[in-house]
Amino acid sequence: MVNLTTNIGNLELKNPVMTASGTFGFGTEYLDFIDLSLLGGIVVKGITPKPRQGNPYPRMAETASGMLNAVGLQNKGVDYFIEHIYPEISHYGTEIIVNINGGSVEEYCEVAEKLNELDKIRAIELNISCPNVKQGGMLFGTHCPSAMAVTKAVRGAFSKTLIVKLSPNVTSIAEFAKAVEDNGADSISLINTLLGMAIDAKTRRPLLSTVTGGLSGPAIKPVALRMVWQVYNSVKIPVIGMGGIMNATDAIEFILAGASAIQIGTANFINPAVSVEIVNGIKTYLEQNKLESVAQLIGALEC
Amino acid sequence: MVNLTTNIGNLELKNPVMTASGTFGFGTEYLDFIDLSLLGGIVVKGITPKPRQGNPYPRMAETASGMLNAVGLQNKGVDYFIEHIYPEISHYGTEIIVNINGGSVEEYCEVAEKLNELDKIRAIELNISCPNVKQGGMLFGTHCPSAMAVTKAVRGAFSKTLIVKLSPNVTSIAEFAKAVEDNGADSISLINTLLGMAIDAKTRRPLLSTVTGGLSGPAIKPVALRMVWQVYNSVKIPVIGMGGIMNATDAIEFILAGASAIQIGTANFINPAVSVEIVNGIKTYLEQNKLESVAQLIGALEC
Amino acid sequence: MGNFSYGSSGIENYALVFITLRPTLIAQMKKLVENFKVNTVKQLNKEFFVLGLQSEKQLPEILPGQFVQVKIEGSAKTFLRRPISVYDVDFMNRTLWLLVKIAGEGTKQLSRLHPGEHLNIIYPLGNSFSLNVKGKVLLIGGGTGVAPLLFLGKYLKSTHNITPDFLLGYRSKELVIEPEKFETTGNVFITTEDGSLGHKGFVTQHPLLYDDTKKYDAIFTCGPEVMMKAIANYAKAKNIVCEVSLENLMGCGIGACLCCVVDTVDEGNVNTCTEGPVFNIQRLKW
Amino acid sequence: MGNFSYGSSGIENYALVFITLRPTLIAQMKKLVENFKVNTVKQLNKEFFVLGLQSEKQLPEILPGQFVQVKIEGSAKTFLRRPISVYDVDFMNRTLWLLVKIAGEGTKQLSRLHPGEHLNIIYPLGNSFSLNVKGKVLLIGGGTGVAPLLFLGKYLKSTHNITPDFLLGYRSKELVIEPEKFETTGNVFITTEDGSLGHKGFVTQHPLLYDDTKKYDAIFTCGPEVMMKAIANYAKAKNIVCEVSLENLMGCGIGACLCCVVDTVDEGNVNTCTEGPVFNIQRLKW
């Protein structure tokens, strides 16, 4: 029997496969397709202190091996989450990790404090990398002092596992990784979307209402792998890798590059059962390669 | 008759289509496929002061809608270029632009000074963005003071059109664009490759000898378009756009985003005649849209 | 078999399935991912083709207005699935039909499928047209928009005993879609922009809409947005219940990505893929 | 037609073409991009298949050892072209054959081509084996590596009147490639790793190599790198002229990208696609 468990701070996951925020709703949307309890964890859609309507339509554009989105953190706010969604999803039999967002340090802390009270929420993912909101979001993730400040403040407000999700739209990802590690992050997840843009040559207009949006999917996998490897080599805390993972082989590449766990994003849209298939694929890979545990693969790249 | 000419500093190109450095050899490699005189210009392979052997094999890996390369500026040096290559290629009937590289400001200047003497070389492209060399290269392109210093020095050494080629691996591309504009660049070209990585899950090794390499092709087009648009909106000098252009529609998108000219890179490998096809495609688009000139399209995005 | 009026299933049987299942809540309908076998690929004209898809298993309940998310294989230029309405269903023979317009790379790729190949779809998705309708019903379709209306018409006829009026608009005669299918389901009125068949002009200009003897209780429509907006205005003015089926760019089709929003009066941005694609016009900020 | 020994072209005619064109410099051979019609797709066994490709025009000169760059359509997972050696040519019938091993996504996609479809290739690319050879010639191939050797053997036979010895290594009997084609061209010696045909073991263990009555003037080889390296050592020890055809990851195939380098004694990194794929072992840092 191979050992699929992996540790993210104090959190032990039954396997390294999570679903990425914003691509898996609150899990509920996938109940018809998979048994959620087979997953290592679910990172739910980004939550803000107050309800947000998000950006106007159109919010997406297909690109070569990827997609752009400009959802803009549409959600019903943290209170609605606690009252209506949390009770429904806290019994899925998998870790529920809440992706939190805010327009200021105070807003982030407000959400973190409220979530800290929820028994079944044992980890949050601090999103300082959303490219689709005017305030907060990527600003925190592309300005190192801000990244440090918000991490430190949220660390004070949340006593359980704190994952900080980094933006890839920076010159030195290692600099940000070290900065958030030093300020109390238990784990780093990356990458969020690359800032991109698409144009309709016929109408001569941008395809997104916000002109620019976040690029995800296999197109970004090489950049994501590189950044996971760079971050793994610069911090001591566990790294959660994502960006364009479509199958178990991709997932294993991220683990080899140094990810203790991985997240599946856009791939869920194309194959709603892909996350569980990847759990099985990793298991098969370990068996075929006569490895006993996922731990043996983490950062095992030979170079 | 539509007017396809476009201006890059003092240089008037017969049309906005150039080929990108490192993907078109010295033009000679494509003589069997197209009439080079139909192109706006050819940017030849990166040249350094001394001959370079480049990086060890393997130097490339295919990725989703793209490729990684780690060539590492293999070339025979500027003197060999002047003596053996320049005489052969200076009569192609199109602008020959030399992509220059160096490990230090002095090295860049050495190449620029020597090229300044060549009659038929009316522009150089200062490459501060090569991710595949240890010294120089991307270091200059990801550190703003260095980018300013090298631009200023090369400006002093080269009296004709100076194009500076930016790295996309930065937090704020506009910052770099303004910095090189202020230091004497006549034009900005972008993007060079995104830093990426690929792993073979079977062998658990990186696919490139250098571990990381430069990502090009349609995968990066959304990032490239976004950066061209950002740079167009922050500087006054003409912008040359590239990154994943595969056909005339892609080229037109870059022009709409603000590019006065475009470069075709990786696409040449798949269709060696693509550059001339794109010249024709742009012409057809202008005709069908009853536009008189390329100039009317530059930055004509409505948003 | 003489009284079987479409596909090769019987109306009687068809009605039976629905009458039993009618009260099911859409939200309780389980979504499936399934490989269908391609039975037929029928090119109707230069723009439209019909795909006949066969399931190995008994089909689940599928309601008129619902759609499927089709996976496009074998194209480097498509990445996401494509939403396509259910055009017709034969529950007895476990067959589903899609009417597709070649709009771009993905639909072109679909048109190249061969019988015997497989197509992966997620279905049934979205809500349906209101099925508690009574009285005189008008179904207005433009171009590809006729797709969900055939299924809706058949449904109304077999389960509600309503013979709907179809008002179908096309650019020209060559583009008219399987007229016999619509004619055996309801009374068909056609407009073409070039006048090559039926009334010349747009559906909104058809005399039917200005005939005071026709008092419709409901209008269901699908087509280009400009058309649906004009019809919505007409329905509002005449105080007729009106539902529209929206087209929309979809990332997932299952409510997970929040890309497909439409702005509503009551709730602001809601997902077209789960709260729609069918909306009562009162709910939209049109 | 009795004396036509392969394809449907005559050796005589074949020789003619080459005797006239021989002195042409590789560097002067114009490269073409062309859509070939797929004539035949012949699955030889579970790993290998042969594609027969037909040109509309007279073929240009093509020399043994040269390759083509194939464009893969209809796969989201492949982006670049794939290099494949010329396996056989019939100039009279304007047909080109490729022997392909299903190695990954691109070659799998090629195996799904149907006769009548088209394949876009860039050709002829690279240099050729040395064609000024005299005396006794041994052609050693492993697996797919036999591909360029058939063409080379036929060429030597028809233009130089040399009947080569073929030493061909496979994993097992089922994987042996079109034996009749090789047998009509030269003397064939086979090794299989499992001993199911010919000598058991690797090509380097075949008695032929240790038979002192056989004094080869040249060895030409293509196959896995370990195999070629072993043969290179053998040839060096015996002082036999030896050329190897290298496999290599190629970005362009035409000398533009500098991705396909191999380290040489004389010039350091050179392009395999233009200075190779065939190299004299003396030139390599092996």
Ligand SMILES: Cc1cc2nc3c(=O)[nH]c(=O)nc-3n(C[C@H](O)[C@H](O)[C@H](O)COP(=O)(O)OP(=O)(O)OC[C@H]3O[C@@H](n4cnc5c(N)ncnc54)[C@H](O)[C@@H]3O)c2cc1C
């Ligand atoms: C609920 C729903 C039901 C649909 N039912 C059908 C149907 O029954 N038959 C049918 O032929 N089509 C239907 N469509 C539209 C269909 O999804 C698009 O035509 C298809 O996705 C285009 O894919 P493509 O790859 O061929 O074109 P692309 O190359 O992706 O796009 C071609 C053009 O079509 C536009 N487009 C793409 N997708 C949509 C969309 N979803 N809505 C509006 N414009 C779009 C693009 O902006 C572009 O201009 C439906 C759409 C929705 C949302």
Ligand SMILES: Cc1cc2nc3c(=O)[nH]c(=O)nc-3n(C[C@H](O)[C@H](O)[C@H](O)COP(=O)(O)OP(=O)(O)OC[C@H]3O[C@@H](n4cnc5c(N)ncnc54)[C@H](O)[C@@H]3O)c2cc1C
């Ligand atoms: C000059 C030359 C001539 C060749 N002639 C033939 C031939 O006649 N018949 C034939 O079947 N194959 C030939 N090959 C090899 C062929 O190019 C590869 O098998 C093919 O590109 C694999 O593509 P794929 O998409 O199927 O596999 P991929 O999914 O791209 O790769 C599958 C595996 O094969 C390896 N691989 C891919 N390309 C190469 C390569 N060029 N060299 C070595 N390993 C590679 C990959 O690293 C990977 O492990 C030749 C290669 C060269 C350079």
Ligand SMILES: Cc1cc2nc3c(=O)[nH]c(=O)nc-3n(C[C@H](O)[C@H](O)[C@H](O)COP(=O)(O)O)c2cc1C
């Ligand atoms: C439609 C969409 C919505 C997203 N919303 C969020 C979000 O709310 N919070 C967040 O941290 N990341 C969000 N992301 C980013 C993903 O979680 C993930 O970082 C990114 O998509 C890269 O992974 P992928 O290539 O596997 O999709 C979103 C991505 C998509 C495609």
Ligand SMILES: Cc1cc2nc3c(=O)[nH]c(=O)nc-3n(C[C@H](O)[C@H](O)[C@H](O)COP(=O)(O)O)c2cc1C
């Ligand atoms: C194989 C290869 C070699 C390259 N060499 C150079 C180089 O020498 N100098 C340079 O400025 N850019 C070089 N580039 C970058 C291209 O010029 C271009 O900026 C990049 O590939 C993006 O464009 P594309 O997506 O159209 O290829 C190289 C790219 C490739 C793929």
Ligand code: FES
């Ligand atoms: S398409 Fe994803 S939520 Fe509707």
Ligand code: FES
């Ligand atoms: S493959 Fe590009 S130079 Fe050889």
